[in-house]
Every structure is written in C-alpha cells, then in structure tokens.
Amino acid sequence: MEIRKLNTLRGLAALIVFVTHFSDITNWFDGVLGGGSGAYGVMLFFLLSGFLMSYLYLEKDFTKANVTYYFLARMGRVLPLYLVVVVGSYLLSISGDNTLYSIPDLNALLGHLLFLYGESILWSIPPEIQFYFIFIIFWACARNRSGYIYLSIFTLMILLFFSNFPRIYGEVYGIPYNEFNVLRGLPFFFVGVIFGMNYKSLKVPRYLRKHWFILALCLIPLMYPDLTMITSDAKQKMWLSYEVLLVMSCVFFCVVFLVPNNNILLANRFGDFFGKISYSLYLLHMPIIVQVNNLNLSVEQKLTLSFSLSVLAAYISFHFFEKPIAKKIRSMSSDKSKQRAKQGCASAKGV
Template sequence: MANSVEVSKQPTQIPLLTGLRGMAASIVLISHAAIVGMLPSILGHGFGQVGVMIFFVLSGFLMTFLYIQRIPNKKNISSYLRARVGRVVPLYLIVVVVSVVVSNFLYREFRYSLPLADVGQILQALFFVQAPWELWTIPVEVQFYAVFVLAWMLYPKMGKGSVLLVGAAVTLPAIVYLGLWQAKPSILPTYGFAFFLGAVLAVYLPQLKRLLAGRLPGFLGAAFLVLLFVNLPGLRDEFHLSIAPGSLYISTWLDPITWVIVAGLFVCCLVGSTSLKMFDSRVFIFLGNISYGLYLLHYPILEITARFVGTSIVGLFVGCGASIGLAWLSYRYFERPVMALIRGSRRSRFIGAGEGGHEGP
C-alpha cells in the first residue's frame, strides 16, 4: 500500500527549516529583550507569539514529514516516542524543578515563579497538563505528540484524511469553549490548528512542490520575511489595525493576515526560495540547533541581566550572549547526550530540519 511506504524512501532533508527555526528563536529572544527594556517596546507586545506560531507549524510539519508514512507498528511508534521524550522532556523537567527551588528558596523574583503553596500548578507542569510563564508551550507540544500517534495509526486506512479528521477533532473543543466562555486555556485544542497546518503541508508536500517549484518569484520568500517584521502586533495596535485590540490571542493567533505571512514564509522555505538562503547559513543553523534550550532559558537570564546589569546596549549583549551561551552548553553537553541515551543510540542523529521536534517557542 502506498501509505505504508517507509519514510526512508522520501527525502529526509529540507535545508531551510533548521534556519527558519533559528529565526523563530531569534524572534522570541528579540521580543522578550524588548519587554524587559533592552530593545524598543514595539518589538515586544506579542511579537514573540509569532515565533511560537512558526515553532508549532514546524513541529506539526516535521512529525508528519518524518513519521506519517512509516508503518505505525509497535517498533516505529516506540522509536517515535523515545525520540520525542528524549528531545523534550529532560531539559523541561530540570527547568521546572530548578525553578521551584530557585523561586522559593534562592531568588524570589525569579521569572519562572512556581510557589510551593500552589502544588496543583507544579504538578500540572510536571505532568504536562498546563504550565505557567513561557513554559506553557511545552505541555501543548507534548499533547500534540500524543495526538499525532492517532493520526499516524489511522493513516494506512484513511490516508491524508486522517490528518484532517484528527486535526478538526482536536480543534473543535477550542471553538466551543472560546465561543461559549471566551476561555483560552494553554492546552492543545487552543493551538492545535497551528500544528495541523504544518501536518497538512507535510502530507501535501509533493503536490505543493509540483505546483509551486520554479513558479514562485525568487524574491517572494524575502518579501514574506520583511512582512513578518512589518506586521508587528504592537505596531498594528498603535495604528488601530488589530482585529481585537486588547486580546493578544485573537490579534495574533486568530489573525488571518499574520497566518498568511507565516504560512507564506513556511511554504517558501519548503520550496527552497532563493531569497531565503540566509536560513542555510551557519548562524541560523546554529540558532536552530540550540533553539529549544534558548527558548526555555533565555527569559530568566534577560530579566536577571536587566535587574543587575541594566538595559543598555551592554545589558543587551550580556543577556543575549549569556542566553545563547548557556543554550549551546545545554545542547552540546546535556540535550544531545541524553537524547542519544534515551533513544538507545550511541550518538544522536538529527534528520534535516530537526528530528529534534519541538524547538521551542
């Protein structure tokens, strides 16, 4: 059956996606540096959410691209789960535990405040239900990993329809509770459409390439990249162009213009837009590789730097440099070795733009 063809028979690299992930990590870093006062405030105010949007689309695409055509048997699902656990869980759990200790006993103003009095919040974070602060994205990501297995298991019988069906089912609860109660809890249904946009792009990638390869203007990728930085949530609010002033979720996650730009940039990366070759540079690939640690670690570092060093250009370089340096140390000496250990291989192997999966927002 066509749906049972092993993924090894398809290309395993899309070079620009690692760099795109690095760019998304840079957006989050820039946004939070602006929030703590190191950069103009217009670069904050929700711009980091755009980086998260890109991360979620990437995760949905990569899981589908790398796994959906493999036979969903016990061996392959076990391999998938080990890879996901190895990539995401260890560093996240360490950050949660360290945050509990630091915020309760060492530094009360620590960004990731997890009070011992709120045991429920700590347990929810540890068990990937919901997490506060910038940690919120990790439980959402892990929940997607679990749901993806269902789409994968249905794929041999339903083909592409399995991705569409599971994606619709996952998103439906969010439509209900957002419509009835205006609630938007940080769980998968609230953001599931972003992951499944990536998943749909993955299953239709051959058709997409046949349709667009060689037909898109070379400058289009760069045009979408410029629009990404022009379409700042803060700037749109300032000029009264936001679709829902005061609601960060609606004005970013439900904004059609933002999604056209994000999807357009992503598609241009998939078809290898010549104007996006910068994403294949060492700088962006480096940032892409360390992006998970960079996402989890940077905000507390920026806040501590702003408090004790200041928000001048010196503080900016110290805060960003320390964030990148610690993320590299984490990637080199902790994330990769632990991932290799959990996967049962002697060294970690990354396919294309990151079999590493979640790289954070």
C-alpha cells in the same frame, strides 16, 4: 532527507521570542518589538512541529517499534531540559529565589510535570507534548484512511472557531490546568501537519521556486501590535485570529515550498547553529534577561550581554546535556530492536 532551511526557521522563531521578551523587560525601542509578539515565534515552533512529525513519520508503518522510537525521539529532545528547568525552578522558588521561573508549591510543580500548566514561557511545552499524542491518531489513519486526517482537522478548526476557543482552565485538587493553551495552538500544529503530508507529493513548478519568496518573512514584524496597519482586533487576539493563522501559514508555505533549499540566507552554518540550540535558547533566555536588566548598563550593553549569555547557556546545555541524553534515549529503541531481531533469529534456528 534533511530540509536544512528549517534549522534557520527554528532559530528565527527562538530569536523572535528573545527580542520580544528583551523589548518588554527593558523597554527597548519603547517596547514596540514586544507586546506579546513572541507569540509569532511560538506559532512558528508549532507549525514546524506539526510539519516535521508529519514529514518524518506518516510514511512509516504504524508499528509498535516505530511508535516507540517516535516517542523516545520526541521526548528525548524536549523532556530532559524541561524537567531540569521545572524542578530547578521549584527548588529555587520554595527557598524564596525566583531566579528561574515561579513554581511556588507542590501543586504548581505537579501541573508542570503532568503537562497541564506552564508558568511564563513554559506554557508552550504542555501543548507540544499533547500534540505528540494527537499525532499518534493521525499516524494510525495515515496509511489507509488519510482522508480522515483532513476531515478531523477541518472539523476541529471549524468547531474551535464557532466556539470561540473555549476557556478551559482551572484546578483539580489544587493542581492547575490550562487546556486553552492547547486549543489555541492546535490550528498552527494542524496546518503544519497538512503541509508535511504534502511536502513530498506537491510538485511546485520550477518557475515558482524563487529566492525572493524569503521576503515573506517580513510579514511577521508587520503584524506586531505596535507596528501593524491592521485595524481589527486580530493584532491583539493573535492566537484566536484565523487571519493571523492565514498569514503565518502563507509565510511558512513560502519558506518551505517556494524558497529553494540552497538559499544562502536559510541554508548556512549560522542557521544550523541557532536551529540546534533554539530549544534551550527558548527555555533559558528569560531568566538571563531579567538578571542582566538589574545591572547598571545601557540598553545596548544589556542586549549584547543578554544575547551572548543566552547563546552561551543554550550552547552548553545543548552540547553537554541535551544532545548526549537525547542520543542515549534514542539508542534505547535501537537496542530493543536488536534484541528482538536476535530473539527472532534464535527462534528460527530452534525451529
């Protein structure tokens, strides 16, 4: 069953990142919408990732066929465009052109291809890939030992808190790695997993399901460093603050559990569209903003042009590249299942 409003939430996450980077690069509104606030968009992506994996797969049998389909579906959605951007950035960088992202040598390229390191906004893809493998452990426990999922999540979150999120980064044979990015994103992924595990079983009273809970989304800009009333260092240490985790988790809970699924602001074609192109919009917008900023235009014109070109590039990428390839990759699992079924029938007839 599709939860349509999640499309809009995914699109909103990408728009938060876009606005933040545009504000930082062009100093729009004196940069008050920037200052690293794009982190809140990435937090939503990690929450969504954990939620959807848990919601879609934990009730399925932990079989080789299902795990294979899971990996093909997840990798088919993320890897093709990521690999094109990474390899394209490397080829441009070694020729002296940083139109995309700076990947200046073979070691940096290997860091990206091995999902150990990410330049600029590419940093969030290696954690996402590593989360896919962590989820396999949860899935293996889901049917008979789901309590281990909660126990391991709470234990790891406590360890991360008391260890102050270890700064694990450096180089191995010149290849950069940064596991700190994975560790700081884990709590958001974990919360998403827990929400996904309980989405179908948690019966929210009808009197609590109200459209006005959508206003919880307003809490996100209230945490922006230049807008917040918070006086603690949580506004600067966004990823390392469990206060921020609590607020973002509450926002996510309100939207997913309390806002009715037919909310017109969340369930609409506009939200569906931006949800579909959110990943390509996330990966492609930064180089476009940088190039547009070099033009002699007003900041409003730069915003209009940057947004239009980013959406156009994202749509073209999704419709003509990502979607066809993802469909082809997923079909590989279906073809293998059909072959096994035919082999099984043939064996049965032979018997």
